[in-house]
Amino acid sequence: MTTELPFRIAGGLSAGSIYALIALGYTLVYGVLQLINFAHSEVFMFGSLSGLLVLSAVVPEGGAESQIMGAAFLLVALVPAMLVGGAAAVALERVAYRPLRKRNAPRLAYLISAIGASLFMANSIRIWRGPNLESYPSTIKSRIALDLGDTFLGRFFPDLFGRVRIQNRDLIVFVAAMLMMLALDQFVRRSKVGRGIRAVAQDAETAGLMGVDISRVITITFLLGGILGGAAGLLFGWSFGVTQFSIGFLPGIKAFTAAVLGGIGNVRGALAGGLLLGLFENIAGGCFGVEWRDVASFLILVLVLMFKPSGLFGERVSK
C-alpha cells in the first residue's frame, strides 16, 4: 500500500482535475439558477465525442509521427470540443429550461426536464454512433514524464518515492485543467460579464433591477460551463483512449459530488472538491479494490449531503 500511494495520488489528481472541470459547469449554473443541470454530463460526452471525430479526421493512419505533432493535434481538437460543448449547453438551456423559466414552473419540473434531456442526448448519440466504445487515435504517446526516483524526494525517501514515475498523460491533463480553471476564475472575478454572473448568483431580482440582463447572463453561464465540460470531455477521452454514448454518466455524477463537496455555487470550491474526490476515490480504490471505487464516491456524496450540505468551502459564488 505505501509503495502504491504516490501512484494513486498522481492518478487521483489527474482524474480529480477532470472532475473539477466538469464540476465548474454544475456550480456556475447552480449559482445563477439554483438548478442542478443533470444533463451537463451529456455536454461532457458531446465534447468527448467531437474530440474523437476531429482527431480521427486529422490524425494520419497509425497515429501521430511525433510527440510534438500529437500535441498539435490535441490542441486542434480542443477547439471544436469546447465549441460543441458550449453550443450543446446553450441549446440545452434554450430547449429544456427556458420555457419552464418563463412559466415559473416548480423545481420538480426542471429536474424531470433535465433528466429527460440527458436521456435524449445520450441516446441520440447511441442511435448515431452505436452502443460500442470507440477508440481515440494515438496522438501523444504515453511516456514517463517525471521520475521521482531521480529527484530530491526519491533520494531522501527511497522507500516512498524511489520507484514513482509520473506519466506524461496525467501531468498534461492536470496542467491543462488547471490552466482552464484559472482562466475561468479570473474571468468570473474580473470581467464585466463575470460581475453580472456574480450579481445574478447573489440576488437575481435585484441584479435585474440594476440593469443586468438575466437571460443573457444565464446563457453565458451555460456557455462557459459547456466550454469547460467539452474540454473535460476531450481530456477524459484522450487520457482513457475511448469514448461512447454513456461515458458522461459516471464522471458527471462524480463531478456533481465534487461540486457539492466544495460547496455548490463556489467556483474555487469546485476545484478543491474535484481534486479531493479524485484523490479519495483512487486511494479508496487502492484499499478496497477498484470495483468499489464508484461506491466510495457515492458514499462521499451521501455523507457530505447529510452532514455538511453546504460543502467544505461554503455555498454560492464569492462576492
Add this chain to the structure above:
Amino acid sequence: MKRDLQSSIRIAGVAVALLMAIVLPNFVSIAAQEVFVLIASFALLTLGLNVVVGFAGLLDLGYVAFFATGAYTWAILSGAGPTKFGFTQTAFWEEWGFWLILAFVLVINMGIGVLLGSPTLRLRGDYLAIVTLGFGEIVRIVASNLDNLSGGAQGISGVPHPTVPVVGFGFGLNPLPYLYLLIALLVLGTWAIRGLDRSRIGRAWVAIREDEVAAEAMGIPTLKMKLMAFAIGAVTAGFAGVVSAAKINFISPPSFDIFFSILILAAVVLGGMGSIPGSLVGAFIIAGIPALVQLRYSRFDEFRYWAFGGLLVTMMIFRPQGLIPSKRRAAELQPESEADAVVEESTPSARSGTEEKA
C-alpha cells in the same frame, strides 16, 4: 343524487376494465400475454413511484433499487443463489416459500425504505434526486460484486416459479397466472393507496409538496410523512420485484440500472403526477407500446430511451400535469393566472424560495 350516479358509473367502469383485464388475455397469443405481464409489473412500479413523486413530491431517481431488493430477496432465499440455506431444500419451502417471501418483502423493503429515507429525506428536492440516484447505483454495484450472495455479474439463474399451495398448481412458464397475481396486487395496491391519498396522510403529502416549511409549521410531522411515502413506494416495487424474478427466473445487475428508474418516472409523468389512473395509463403506454411495436419492428428497442427522454422534456414544457391529471396537481403545475406571470423570467428559486432556506 348526481354524485351517486357519477360514482356508480365510475364503479361500473372499473369493474368492466377489470373484467376485460381478466378475460381478454385468454384470447391472445402467448407473446401478447407476455406483454401484458410486462405492463402489469411495470404498472405496479409506477403506482408505487407515483406515491413518492406524485403525492409527496419527492423525486426518487433510484427507485429501481427497491425493485432489485425485492427480486434479489426471492432469488437468494429461494435457494437458487450461490449461498444455500437449509430451509430452502424442504418441501414446505417449495410450496410456501414464494408466498412467504412475498409477504416478507413488505417488511424488508419497508425497512430498507426507512433506512435509506431517514438520512436522505431531510435533503431538499434536487439533492434528494441525486442521492437516490447514487443509492440506486450503489445497490446495483453491490449486487454485481457480492459474488457469494447475489451471484455477482452473472446474476442468479434458475429462480423457481411459484406454486399454488395445497392445490399444487405450478405457475411454470405460462404467463397467465403471473398476470392474475399482478392484477390482484395492482387492485390491492390501488385500493390501499387511494385510501391513503384521501386520508389525513394524503392531505399531509399535498401540504408537504406545496410548501414544506408551511406544512411543518402547521404541525405536520414532515419527515415521518415523507418516510411513509418512501416506504410505501419501496414495498410496491418490492412486490413487483419478487413476481418478476419468479416469472423471468433469471436476474442480473444490469436489469436494475438508472435508465429503468427513469423509465418508471417517465410513465408517472406521462400519466399525470399524483393521479392513480394516470400512472396506470402511463405504464401501459411506456411499457406496452414499445413491447407491442417490438413484436413487429425489432430495432425499436434502440429508440426507446431516446423517445422517452424527449417525451419527458416535451411533457414538462407543454403538459406538465400529464395525460390524466389529478385535479389538485394540475392546478399546481399549470401556468398560473396573469397576476402571477409578472414574476416571469425569474429563477426557479423565486417560486420555491422557502424551500431554499430549509
